[in-house]
Amino acid sequence: MSKQPDEIVDQVVKYTYGTWRFQKGWRPQHIVDAEGVYLTDASGKRYLDFSSQLMCSNLGHKNQALIKAIVEQAQKMPYINPAYSTDTRAKASEALVKVLPAGLEKIFYSTSGTEANEAALKIARMYQKSRGAYKVISRYTSYHGSTAAAIACTGDPRRWFAEPSSKVDGTVFAPDCYCYRCPFHQEYPACGVTCAEYVDYMLRNEGNVAAIIVEPVVGTNGVLVPVKEYLPRLKQIAEEHNVIFIADEVMAGWGRTGTWFAVDNWGVKPDILVTAKGCTGAYTPLGITATTMKIADYFEENYFAHGHTYEAHPLAMAPVVPAINEYKRLNLFENAKKLGAHMGKRLNELKDRHPSIGDVRGIGLFWAVEIVKNRKTKKPFNTRIDKVNGVPLMVDKVAAEMGRGGVICNTWISHFVIAPPLIVTKEQVDVGVDVMDEGLKIADKEIEA
Numbered sequence: 207m208s209k210q211p212d213e214i215v216d217q218v219v220k221y222t223y224g225t226w227r228f229q230k231g232w233r234p235q236h237i238v239d240a241e242g243v244y245l246t247d248a249s250g251k252r253y254l255d256f257s258s259q260l261m262c263s264n265l266g267h268k269n270q271a272l273i274k275a276i277v278e279q280a281q282k283m284p285y286i287n288p289a290y291s292t293d294t295r296a297k298a299s300e301a302l303v304k305v306l307p308a309g310l311e312k313i314f315y316s317t318s319g320t321e322a323n324e325a326a327l328k329i330a331r332m333y334q335k336s337r338g339a340y341k342v343i344s345r346y347t348s349y350h351g352s353t354a355a356a357i358a359c360t361g362d363p364r365r366w367f368a369e370p371s372s373k374v375d376g377t378v379f380a381p382d383c384y385c386y387r388c389p390f391h392q393e394y395p396a397c398g399v400t401c402a403e404y405v406d407y408m409l410r411n412e413g414n415v416a417a418i419i420v421e422p423v424v425g426t427n428g429v430l431v432p433v434k435e436y437l438p439r440l441k442q443i444a445e446e447h448n449v450i451f452i453a454d455e456v457m458a459g460w461g462r463t464g465t466w467f468a469v470d471n472w473g474v475k476p477d478i479l480v481t482a483k484g485c486t487g488a489y490t491p492l493g494i495t496a497t498t499m500k501i502a503d504y505f506e507e508n509y510f511a512h513g514h515t516y517e518a519h520p521l522a523m524a525p526v527v528p529a530i531n532e533y534k535r536l537n538l539f540e541n542a543k544k545l546g547a548h549m550g551k552r553l554n555e556l557k558d559r560h561p562s563i564g565d566v567r568g569i570g571l572f573w574a575v576e577i578v579k580n581r582k583t584k585k586p587f588n589t590r591i592d593k594v595n596g597v598p599l600m601v602d603k604v605a606a607e608m609g610r611g612g613v614i615c616n617t618w619i620s621h622f623v624i625a626p627p628l629i630v631t632k633e634q635v636d637v638g639v640d641v642m643d644e645g646l647k648i649a650d651k652e653i654e655a
Contacts, residue, residue: 244267245267255267257615266630269487271531295523312502317493318491324354330417346379359377378408380405381404383433387584417452422458429569441476479494490522553568562646580653588620
């Protein structure tokens with residue numbers, strides 16, 4: 207006899223952990239189906255997936271080309287030791303090199319974004335070992351994953367809980383390109399992009415820096431789109447100081463910003479690019495760490511001290527080629543640009559109507575709406591301390607109201623991350639924004655006069 211939805215939720219709560227949260231009071235929504243841009247719960251209610259789950263379901267749900275590839279690989283050979291070669295590994299790698307930024311020609315596979323970042327950091331430190339460099343510059347408004355080195359490079363409060371026992375030595379944090387809340391209290395363009403120039407100052411004074419790691423467009427922590435000079439200047443600074451430039455494209459890659467990868471918007475060529483999520487449309491767990499041949503050649507005569515059981519897992523890699531083909535066939539990057547412009551227009555119209563909105567920012571189909579208690583002072587409704595102390599967040603109250611209206615949207619402290627599947631239509635975008643319009647009335651009632 208099949209279990210009732212409440213029984214299933216009871217079992218999930220009893221036997222498993224809810225991630226990044228207090229466990230008390232956790233009652234996860236029970237989803238039974240997903241197709242296109244919609245999710246369906248156990249009662250039969252349908253929801254618009256306005257954040258592509260964890261900003262990963264770029265191709266939507268139930269894409270048959272990807273499902274077919276996974277099934278065929280499972281029937282043929284679901285797993286083989288990474289010491290062996292496979293057709294899937296060869297074909298996926300060849301296809302990836304063709305769409306990655308020029309110069310990235312050697313790949314290490316893993317099963318998640320955090321593992322891919324772990325590999326990137328380890329590769330950078332191994333490569334720089336001969337000159338004694340081991341430090342990594344990251345940024346305060348960042349998230350790079352939950353494993354040891356990746357969480358050590360994470361600027362947001364999830365890092366706090368890993369310290370000091372799990373902290374990896376050598377992480378130094380830099381300010382962000384966050385114009386709405388400029389850490390230097392300056393205005394662009396008169397600022398001269400101080401946030402980038404300060405990294406040059408850090409490198410001249412820090413010493414032993416092996417790498418810089420950045421999300422070209424910051425993801426969970428606010429969809430921070432840098433000014434046009436920022437990334438090219440940061441890459442130039444890295445080159446001047448013989449520091450490896452790592453681009454974390456776990457979230458921003460795969461058409462999310464209207465190009466294959468976010469760095470493509472600024473013509474930046476990283477030394478290492480890390481990605482995951484959209485590379486398989488999230489149909490299978492796969493992480494990708496791609497390096498230049500200059501870095502790869504180093505390991506011809508130096509030991510490559512990294513690997514794991516599921517590296518180059520054939521089943522995980524199976525959707526890569528069809529995913530690339532689907533991005534092209536469906537013209538999704540053009541769709542992201544076109545609907546991204548429409549999304550920006552609609553969200554800025556919300557800003558005109560809702561005094562609780564402090565800032566709207568985004569690129570392609572990757573947007574954030576940041577809410578504030580006081581628009582003049584930019585005082586937020588909630589802070590990082592509220593998040594880790596379990597204080598109810600205003601964004602969660604608004605998101606709950608949106609859920610009642612049939613739209614699921616991700617939140618983080620004081621902003622919403624709006625990133626629907628790239629197959630979304632104009633009409634579906636409008637539905638999502640209209641539901642958010644209603645939900646924001648809750649925040650408007652709590653602003654300071």
